[in-house]
Amino acid sequence: MTSETSSDSSSAIALPPLRPGPHQRRMDTIAIVATFGGLLFGYDTGVLNGALEPMKYDLGLTTTTEGLVVSTLLIGAALGALGCGRLSDAIGRRKTMIILAVIFFFGTLGAVVAPNLGVMLPARFILGLAVGGASVVVPVYLSELAPTERRGTLGGRNELAIVVGQLAAFVVNAIIAAVWQPATDSNPGGHDGVWRIMLAICALPAICLFIGMLRMPESPRWYISKGRDNDALDVLMKVRTEDRARAEMAEVEELAEEEAASQTGGWYDLAIPWVRRIMLAAVILAIAQQVTGINSVMYYGTKMLEVAGFSDSAAPIANIFMGVAAVIGSSICLFVLIDRIPRRKLILIGMIAVTVFHGLTVLSTLVIPEGKVQAYAVLIFVALFVLSMQTALNVPVWVCLSELFPLRLRGFGMGLSVLILWVTNAIVGQVFPTLIEVGGIRGTYGTFFVICAVFTFLIFKTLPNTSGRSLESLEESFAKGDFR
Known part of the structure; x- marks a missing residue:
């Protein structure tokens, strides 16, 4: 045990211990419904x-417009992250998630029926608003409802849901492509419009999220921020034992009074040194997660594998391994590591691991001749990168x-940091098709290697540990200048 972990644990002793019962099952149900957003x-x-690829053929996309179809969603996500952070502060986490479910549904409908790029890009932008909003509101909702001891596990379920959704997309795409053989540049005799079926599947979880959130409670911490203490206690009594619920109420109420006096909550708070310090740490962390290149694999994995040497028919099947690696890594992190290893330590381990696997990917292209063996080596090292990313980095970053x-700064701060995360994501998404075309595997993953090494150092210098303490205890420590 590190000294970090020891000091964190002592701050949570004041609260009565968690005990099993129906309240924990209700908490688990809330987490399942909320993570439909993920x-x-x-x-x-x-x-x-x-x-x-079939969309590129049907709509006549170029390398630039191909990047736009991806990055337009990400630009929308950046704006959705910023806007929904503030919206959830104003109307509540639950209502915001219901609105997001509706946006998901209609954005999906627009993309499915899009006859050309002029309709597709606005539809993808609308979907991006919902994706970005979900990336902010779902983790905040779960962290505010979860007890301190389970906050990492419950909050991290959203990241697990994300990679399960990505794996589901990869599997559905591979099955649909095998059944209908879509028309592409290399297979012009295939079926037109197969990609529309792939996109349409997304409407199903949107409906589930909408119906499910109608029955879920609001965040008790949001109720307290609005002075609705009785409503907050009612919610806590459903997901905690009575003594634990009342103890948490007292802790949050005391801190809410202090926050009201200090007038925290927006841009002007960046003038406060400790707020500026945690915002800098959050921004560096958000950028670092994206410049690892993880989403270039999740968006363009099939294309990347074709460049590595796989055939058009083999690449979608091989790409499933990326999704499987992501789900396995997220599961290990969520159920084994997240609440046992301090967040800061786990994130640093993740950054070191992804940097090493990028280096090994580049090395494999240098020492192994082009051909099937090199293609499989690239597949293995990129899959190990995805595994290490999800095991030690993605879940801890979002939590x-x-x-x-x-x-009172949580919606704003989370929104701003995730805005920067999505802008970085959009830049990587837009640049990757050109980078992989010009630099190949070696140039692309060599670039990721150098950037990851730099951000590992920056995280080491700026990121405090957040695990093992209540959200209120963390705030008190940061305000005193204690960023251990």
């Missing part, structure tokens, strides 16, 4: 991995971002 996030970002900010 499932939608994953499917919408992963579906183009197999749908892009950490939801924990760093104080209550």
Whole structure:
């Protein structure tokens, strides 16, 4: 055990211990329903991995417009992240998620029926608003409802739902492509419009999210921020034992009074040194997650494998291994590591691991002759990169971002940091098709290797640990200048 972990644990002792009972089952049900937002996030970002080539043929896309179909969703996600953070502060986490389910549905409908790029890009932008909103609101909702001892496990389920959604997209794409043989540049005699079926599947979890959230409670911490203490206690009594619920109420109420006095909550708070410090840490963390190149694999994995040497028919099947690696890694992190290893330590391990596997990917192209063996070596090392990313980096990053900010700044801070995350994601998504075409595997993953090494150092210098303490205890420590 590190000194980080020891000091964190002591701050949670004041609360009565968690005890099993129906309240824990209710908490688990809430987490399952809320993470349909993550499932939608994953499917919408992963579906183009197999749908892009037949869409490119049907709509006459170029390398530039191909990147636009991907990056338009990501630009929408950046704006959705910022806007929905503030919206959820104003009207509540639950109502915001219901609105997002509706946006998901109509954005999907627009993309499915799009006759040309002029309709497809606005539809993808609308979907992006929902994806970005879900990326902010779902983790915050779960972290505010979860008890301290289970916050990592419950909050991390959203990231697991995302990679399950991406894996589902890869599998659905491979099955549909095998059954209908879509028309592509290399197979012009195939069926037209097969990609529309791939996209349409996304409507199903959107309906589930809408219906499910109608029956879910609001965040008790949001109720307290609005002075609705009785409503907050009612919610806590459903997901905690009575003594635990009342103890948490007292802790949050005390901190809410302190926050009201200090007038936290927006851009002007960046003038406060400790707020500026945690915002810098959040921004570096958000950028680092995207410049690892993880989403270039999840968006363009099929294309990347074709460049590595796989055939058009083998690449979609091989790409499923990326989704499987992501789900296995997220599961290991969520059920084994997230609440046992301090967040900061786990994130640093993840950054080191992905940097090493990028280096090995580049090395394999240098020492192995071009051909089937090199293609499989690239597949193995990129899959190991995805596995290490999901095992030690993706889940902790999202959980950490939801924990760093104080209550009244949480929507704003999470929204701003995730806005930057999505802008970085959009840049990587737009540039990757050109980068892989010009630099190949060696140039692309060599670039990721150098960037990851730099951001590993920056995270080491700026990121505090957030695990093992209540959200209120973290805020008190940061305000005193304690960023251990």
